[in-house]
Amino acid sequence: MNLELLFVNFPYFVAIILFSLGTLIVLTQTNLIKKVIGINILQSAIFLFFIILGDIQGGVPPIYDPNFPDALYVNPLPSTLMLTGIVVSFSVTAFALALIVKLYLFYGTICAPNFMKLK
């Protein structure tokens, strides 16, 4: 394994680690708010992944400058896609929190295993 390659591509590893961490938090935590935080970590990992996809080392913003006709431009498309992703993430979080508030009104707790006892 080439160690240098690993250092050059470390943002990808960060994205993958954050994604796994987010999934793990959603699946193992019993506190519902922590589950929502896990969802947010998972989605942030995806945003990070898309933003590094478009990035080039030494790239400049994709605005045409006549002084530097052969400049290396960063790909703006993945970053713009993630604007949509952020909106989706926001609405999912809002909906999940609304449901948690409703569950809190029903049960008086936001810890999932307690629901079974209170039924």
Added chain:
Amino acid sequence: MVSVLELPFLCIIGTLVAAFCMPVLARWKRNFCAPLATIVTGAVFITTIIIAYHVMHGEPIRYAVSGWAPPWGIEIVVESLSSMMLMLLSGISFLILIFSFPAIKHEMEHKVIGWYYTAFLLTLAGMMGLVISNDIFNFYVFIEVTGLGACSLVAAKGTRQATEAALKYLLLATIGSGFILFGIGFLYMITGHLNLTFIAQELALVKDSYPFLIWTSLSFFTVGFGVKAALFPLHLWLPDAHSSAASPSSAVLSSLVVKVYIIAFLKILLIAFGLEIFHETFIRHLILVLSIIAMLAGSFFAFVQIELKRRLAYSTVAQVGYIFLGIGLGTPWGLAAGMLHIVVHAFMKTCLFLTAGAFYYQTGIKKVNQFAGMGYKMPITMGAFTIAAFSMVGIPLFGGFISKYGLALGSLEADLPLIILVIIISGLLNATYYFPIIGQAYFSQDGEEHSHGHSSHAEDNRNNAHAEHETPGKFQIDQVPLSMLVPIVILALGIIYLGISPGIVLDFINKTVVALL
């Protein structure tokens, strides 16, 4: 004048606009919500018939949204399979909305009725968009629209179980769409395109340079769509969500929402990757094994459920296994039968959930051991239930037989004759959990004995009291409103029609499958 090319786009826009009119309308005149939603869906259904006619007798519709040419803009492609799915989605939704008139008033609080129609139309718009889009990032957006709409359909019931199930569904569905988005990212990384057609062209050139990335991307898609479409080990959200929602919501969730994800997965698989990569990366074998486990385990789990809607929900897990089996076989007959099973199952499961809603409406029963004498109390509804159950089992002359027969032919084509045995065992398991209900309904007379112990609601007691001063076993016509009976009867007739002449549907499917393989 609107050209036929713009019609699919207008269908989605129209449904979305109607969806957001509903809460406003509900504040002003609550009773107008249901008719308006039904009229809009009916208009969309008629439009999709025009689209389907055009597609069948001409070229597939290709439309660049807002005039941006394909590699940069979003493209809408309606080939024959998509046009059939559009018809199926809007047609079944139309029937469910007719059924909703009395059922929703009975099962939900009055102040959430406007929101129910919003969620329903949003889900419909998301599903139609997912079926006709040709842009993978657009897929993600529509997947999220459908997912959020479906979660709010569950949550709209407002009970404890429904709220819990909706949260569970939301969290797992978000993980699923996260996986799908990651897969889209990998695909964009390899090819630099978001349009499926261009991805396919690019992928054919660079396939050998990135073996691991292609494998990773396809795995992410498989897990993501597996969670969304409830492929067996990833099905955990489905039984809770589908059994705790109101019966019209369960019908749309179980028969349509789960299927559009399979269509989207199939489009990514066949158009972008192609069957060759699917086979080489061993994802095909994985899906084959998982679908076989799903067919058996889903039926086993359904067998042990006491609550009718829960039993139907687990049956959906098994039926999704059949559809994935068609994809996993990867032969023309297998794929066609899998797609046919989407149509047949949409009819069957809608019919079963709607009859479950009708049983609850008239008698208040929810458990499978309370069906004694039901064939005499509600003959039309019980008849439709029987037809749908026979079709589920795969008895000839009913729709389910044709798709299972097709799957058997597909497994012969794929040189895996043992899968026929699995199909037969799964069919027999279906029989073990549907036939006791039917037998009890027609050949058992002790209706009162059973219905005493289980009634928990005040309205149940009223209904039981009502039932008591009728002689048990006396034949009488159903006491449910006509708008509940008509969709049920249409669906039952549809199942028989599909069983006798599936030719038209198979024409739609084969035209696409042949073009894609």
